[in-house]
Every structure is written in C-alpha cells, then in structure tokens.
Amino acid sequence: MTADDGTVLRLTDRLPCGTVVADLLDPAIDKTPAGRHSDGCRHCQGALTRLRGRWEPVAAAAREPAPVPPGLVARVSRAIRADHGSAHALRVTGPGGGLFLAPRVVADLVRRAAAGVADMRAIGAHYDGDRVRMDVHARLGAPIPAAAARVRRQVRSALLVHLGTEGPPVDIAVTALFVAAEPPDAGVRAVTG
Amino acid sequence: MRMPLGTGGTPPAAGPPPRAAPAMPDPGPAADSDRRLVLAARRGDVGAFERLVRRHTPMVYRVALRIVQNGADAEDCVQDAWLSAWRGLSRYRADGAASTWLYRVTTNAALMQVRGRRPLVPLSPVHDIATAEAGIDAVAEVDAVRRALAQITVEQRTVIVLREYEGLSYDEIAQILDLSVPAVRSRLHRARAELARSLEEWR
Numbered sequence: 580m581t582a583d584d585g586t587v588l589r590l591t592d593r594l595p596c597g598t599v600v601a602d603l604l605d606p607a608i609d610k611t612p613a614g615r616h617s618d619g620c621r622h623c624q625g626a627l628t629r630l631r632g633r634w635e636p637v638a639a640a641a642r643e644p645a646p647v648p649p650g651l652v653a654r655v656s657r658a659i660r661a662d663h664g665s666a667h668a669l670r671v672t673g674p675g676g677g678l679f680l681a682p683r684v685v686a687d688l689v690r691r692a693a694a695g696v697a698d699m700r701a702i703g704a705h706y707d708g709d710r711v712r713m714d715v716h717a718r719l720g721a722p723i724p725a726a727a728a729r730v731r732r733q734v735r736s737a738l739l740v741h742l743g744t745e746g747p748p749v750d751i752a753v754t755a756l757f758v759a760a761e762p763p764d765a766g767v768r769a770v771t772g
Numbered sequence: 773m774r775m776p777l778g779t780g781g782t783p784p785a786a787g788p789p790p791r792a793a794p795a796m797p798d799p800g801p802a803a804d805s806d807r808r809l810v811l812a813a814r815r816g817d818v819g820a821f822e823r824l825v826r827r828h829t830p831m832v833y834r835v836a837l838r839i840v841q842n843g844a845d846a847e848d849c850v851q852d853a854w855l856s857a858w859r860g861l862s863r864y865r866a867d868g869a870a871s872t873w874l875y876r877v878t879t880n881a882a883l884m885q886v887r888g889r890r891p892l893v894p895l896s897p898v899h900d901i902a903t904a905e906a907g908i909d910a911v912a913e914v915d916a917v918r919r920a921l922a923q924i925t926v927e928q929r930t931v932i933v934l935r936e937y938e939g940l941s942y943d944e945i946a947q948i949l950d951l952s953v954p955a956v957r958s959r960l961h962r963a964r965a966e967l968a969r970s971l972e973e974w975r
Binding site (some may be wrong): 589590604605608630633635636637638640641645646647648651652654655656658659660663700702703716 | 859
C-alpha cells in the first residue's frame, strides 16, 4: 500500500521499531489491541491506520447485497417436497417387474440430457410425478421456441436410451437471459426431483 | 453455551462491523423459533422446514455466491445445501444453534461445488446501481476485491467470507468448519495476507 508520502508498506516490511507489518494485520482488521508496544508506538499506529484503510474495500465489497434469484426458494421447496415422498416416482414397466425412479433421478436425467443444448442453460429440473418442469436461462437473441424444441428432442432421445421410454412431458420455463459473451459456465447442476 | 451469531466469541473486542444484511436472525425468539422449526422438521413436518428455507435462503445464497463466485453455481449450491440439511436433520444437535448448522451445510456444499469443477471465473458485478453510486474509485476497488477473492484458495475464501462478509466470530467459524480456534486464526491470517497481497497486484 502507498502512503500519502509515497512510501510503500508491505506485509513483509519491518518497521523502524522492529515490528513486522504482517503482525499488525489481524489487529488492524479485527480492531483489537495490537499489544502493549504497538499501542504506544507511532510506527505501529501509523501502519495500523494504513492497513485499516487498505482493508476498507473489502468491507465495502462485503456490504454489497446479494438478492436471492427469483424462483430459487420455490425450487428448493419443490425439491424438498419431492425428496420427502416417493409417491411421485416414475414407474417404467417391463418384463420381469416394475422399475421405479425417484423424482430426483428423473429430474437429474432430464437436466443432464439438456446440458449440451445450444442457446439454453438448464438451471434446475423438477418432476412432480406427472410432468417435468425445467427452469432454463436462454441466450439473448436466440429463437427461444426453437431452442426449447431442441431441449425436448434431446431429453426424449436421452430418456429413450436410459429408460426405454420418452418419459414425461417437459415444460420449459425461461427464468433469465444471458448474453453470448458470458463465459459458458455450466451452471446446470441443479436437480430437484 | 454457544454464543449467538454475529456477536461475542473470539476475539471479544470489536470484530468486523455488522454487515448490511444480518447474517442470521437475532438470537432469542428467532433462534428459538429456528430450533423449534428444525425439531418439527425432524419429526417429518415439511412445512416447518419450508419456513426455514424461506427464512434463511438469503443467507445460504449470499454465502454460497461469495464462495463459489458464480450465480448459477450458487443456485445449485443452495439446492444442494438445503437437500443436505433436509436429509441430515437427524444429525442436528438440539442444543446447538440452527444457524451454525445451516452455515455448516452451506459451506460444505459450496466447498464441494468448487472442488468439483474447473478454475473460477471471477464474479461479475452483482449490483450495478449500488456500485455506480459509490463512485468510480470505489467501484474499481470493490471489483478488485472481487477478483482478488477469486484468486485465493477456496478454503481461504471461505474463512474470509464467514469472517469479513458474514461478521461471524472466530468461535463460530471454528464450529462451522470443524476446526480449532487457533486453526481458524491461522487460516484467516494467511487468507487476509494473501488477499491483501492480491489487492496490491491490482493497484
């Protein structure tokens, strides 16, 4: 950090009084006493002031709000309710007996199947025993119905491979848009069964 | 007896000032209410658990976002954390603070999220209005903090988030991360030093 007089203070520096600057870091940030020597030492007090000032942007960053995205609480509630009961399991009949898939598994399969589709990012999926609802983010500028159709095709074909059935209908809810310049982060791991 | 969140603990003198949004409801009636809800949920009351979800998702999302540094991953993390909490209700200690338990499942979910993926993309600005009003220098500095936070290890970032962003005491962080208080002090010191050095590089 640079003081008004242009001098640079580094954590590895030793002050004229012998105190290493790094030893003042925690007292400066926690605003706790730095010890008998430092409490009465002008070198230490000066360094403490500069350290506190340098830390102020961290405090400012901490004050930034982080509002909960719309729909997140509802998705969590659905996931919990789905996890609570297995009454909504998907039944796949076949020779030799029934096969039951927990809602979370159905949602997971659907979400994974949709992960590679261009122009859409699957954010979460939920199976209620009848239909799958998938929340997605769509690329700004892309034809959304076409992208949604690609998602459904890909989901159907993946479920056909995994389950031997096309599975339940898939309702797609576009909950946000993203721009192409954004990093193609996966952001697609949410599964709510 | 456990200290309430955001107060007390070690060190006893002034810690970081309270942040814009309280980390958790104040102790007392709200904490008791949390405990009652958790115990009800443990008996199978989904509605009680959903009340916890509504009450604490702001904290869970805030912590997750700052640890994983990405909005979409943070949403995943929130779902994972709540499902983990739901499935782990039997492990909740009735004499413990529900908030500590929730911080623990949240940080665990966030750590698992980050450890299982590729390197971080720094968090983009979340609140353009707030930062724009703060002036260009402040915006740049906050942005520098954001980038510096993304550069340190996730273990270091976690203690920074819990201490500097959530305002928790050393004792609380030790309980949440299952570490000793000296271990928290040591990790926090290294994290702060690393963050301070990273901030210098952005100047």
